[in-house]
Amino acid sequence: MSDSERSSDPEEESGEEEEEEEVEREHGAGYREQEDDDEEDEEDDDLDNIDHESLEREAKELREKVKAAHAQLGSSSLQTDVHLQNQFLDKYKRFIGPQPLRLQLKVPTEDRSILYKMALESEDAAENSWLVERLVNDHPHLLAEQDDMGRGALLVAVSRKKLWFIKAVLDSNISDSDLKPLLGPINDEDSQGNTSNCIQTALEKDLDAEVTIKLIEKASEWTLASQDAAGHTPLHHAVHYRNCAESRLGIVMALIECGDKAFDRTTGKPDYFSVFRYHVDSRRKYEKEKKKRAAAKDEKKTSLDKDKKKQNAGTPTVKKTPQPGIGDLPTGKLETTGITLDAPRPIKRQPTSVDGPFKPNSNEPKSYLANEARQQLKPDAKPKTGAKHDSKTGTSLTIPERPKLSLKKMGSSFTGAKAPPSKRIADKIAKELKLHYLRTTFQHRPQATTARNHDSAVKFLFGSNTEGKYFPK
Numbered sequence: 001m002s003d004s005e006r007s008s009d010p011e012e013e014s015g016e017e018e019e020e021e022e023v024e025r026e027h028g029a030g031y032r033e034q035e036d037d038d039e040e041d042e043e044d045d046d047l048d049n050i051d052h053e054s055l056e057r058e059a060k061e062l063r064e065k066v067k068a069a070h071a072q073l074g075s076s077s078l079q080t081d082v083h084l085q086n087q088f089l090d091k092y093k094r095f096i097g098p099q100p101l102r103l104q105l106k107v108p109t110e111d112r113s114i115l116y117k118m119a120l121e122s123e124d125a126a127e128n129s130w131l132v133e134r135l136v137n138d139h140p141h142l143l144a145e146q147d148d149m150g151r152g153a154l155l156v157a158v159s160r161k162k163l164w165f166i167k168a169v170l171d172s173n174i175s176d177s178d179l180k181p182l183l184g185p186i187n188d189e190d191s192q193g194n195t196s197n198c199i200q201t202a203l204e205k206d207l208d209a210e211v212t213i214k215l216i217e218k219a220s221e222w223t224l225a226s227q228d229a230a231g232h233t234p235l236h237h238a239v240h241y242r243n244c245a246e247s248r249l250g251i252v253m254a255l256i257e258c259g260d261k262a263f264d265r266t267t268g269k270p271d272y273f274s275v276f277r278y279h280v281d282s283r284r285k286y287e288k289e290k291k292k293r294a295a296a297k298d299e300k301k302t303s304l305d306k307d308k309k310k311q312n313a314g315t316p317t318v319k320k321t322p323q324p325g326i327g328d329l330p331t332g333k334l335e336t337t338g339i340t341l342d343a344p345r346p347i348k349r350q351p352t353s354v355d356g357p358f359k360p361n362s363n364e365p366k367s368y369l370a371n372e373a374r375q376q377l378k379p380d381a382k383p384k385t386g387a388k389h390d391s392k393t394g395t396s397l398t399i400p401e402r403p404k405l406s407l408k409k410m411g412s413s414f415t416g417a418k419a420p421p422s423k424r425i426a427d428k429i430a431k432e433l434k435l436h437y438l439r440t441t442f443q444h445r446p447q448a449t450t451a452r453n454h455d456s457a458v459k460f461l462f463g464s465n466t467e468g469k470y471f472p473k
Helices: 003-007 010-027 031-046 052-072 082-096 101-106 114-121 129-138 140-144 153-159 163-171 176-183 198-204 209-218 221-225 234-239 246-258 260-264 275-314 368-376 407-414 423-441 454-462
Strands: 333-336 339-342 387-390 395-398
Touching: 052 082, 052 101, 052 114, 082 114, 082 129, 114 129, 114 153, 129 140, 129 163, 140 153, 140 176, 153 163, 153 176, 153 198, 163 209, 176 198, 176 209, 198 209, 198 221, 198 234, 209 246, 221 234, 221 246, 221 260, 234 246, 234 260, 234 275, 246 260, 246 423, 260 423, 275 423, 275 454, 423 454
Parallel strands: none
Antiparallel strands: 333 339, 387 395
């Protein structure tokens, strides 16, 4: 009987099934799961017995291949040619995908992860959204690999304002359950002291408003309510008066709509500001600092004017005697200390191509340059490139072309500076913050951890300042 016949014997198969059932009855239903866990433990134990020389060779090869793959991404043809993209994937598939645990422990993230390397180093000119989307679709957990500072590839891309990378992640098929932890905390426990918050970073770096709003809409409510070391939530950052420009209004509205938990958070000692009071206080401080700078500028100008007046007062006035011009000189002979000089003769200007045909002076030396000029101004001469031909005189005049300005060379000089805060936008933000809190005070909030009532509303708007000294009208 052949091996295939023996393996397909129904009696033997039924016997194996009975043995498995007996083992499960003896050890419990979770016996097979325990076996799987034991296999994983064995893999971890193998790390202690690994050949270190072999590991060094693997690590070196991984570094070199990832570096070579990243260098090849600079090719512009690779960004559009699907055939070249498939060749790239076939060549580097083993090195740009998930790596075994032994290499994850051996090689730093920035040297082994092509996604991290693209977010950190790739310039906008070397955009390869296709590769980001492909890797995120196939291996979304690659974005979760962090460096020594706890930063993943997406957080690095936000920090360095790599819009093409961020858009590629958002345009991929990554699920919300995989994306939310990459953006920030997903529960109250994670939100305590968490610094890996893409929304906070996007606001601090003044990231593009449209992309920031998309990130906000994907983030969890704990991410939007998480606080930094000073107790600021993303909404606190967004409503600071210096950020109250029209281009940033959409960000504030998105945070209000998606991040209700932030309305129950206050800053740290000694202020304990709600988002509303933080906005009002930042506006007061901004206006105070603005007046202070204006006063300092006026004081400096006044001081300079006084110094100028003192200098003028100490300088004696000198009367200047007008000197006679050429037209005032007498005609004939001029006599000075025994030397006789001829009176200056008026200079006759030779006609140019604008006045008419060139008429050379017979006494003028026939130099090479003079002859060249005459040849160019002959009626039958063809005008040179960039020359303007005069049909009346039959001559041409070479006019140098104005050099064209290159926007590419000028770089960021054409990039608009951050817009100054607008009082109108600030008033609108203050109104929206106030209205949202008051509306939700009278709404049923089953998942809320902090109750809202009359007393909490007063504290939200005024804090301990019940007189409303800084309350906007």
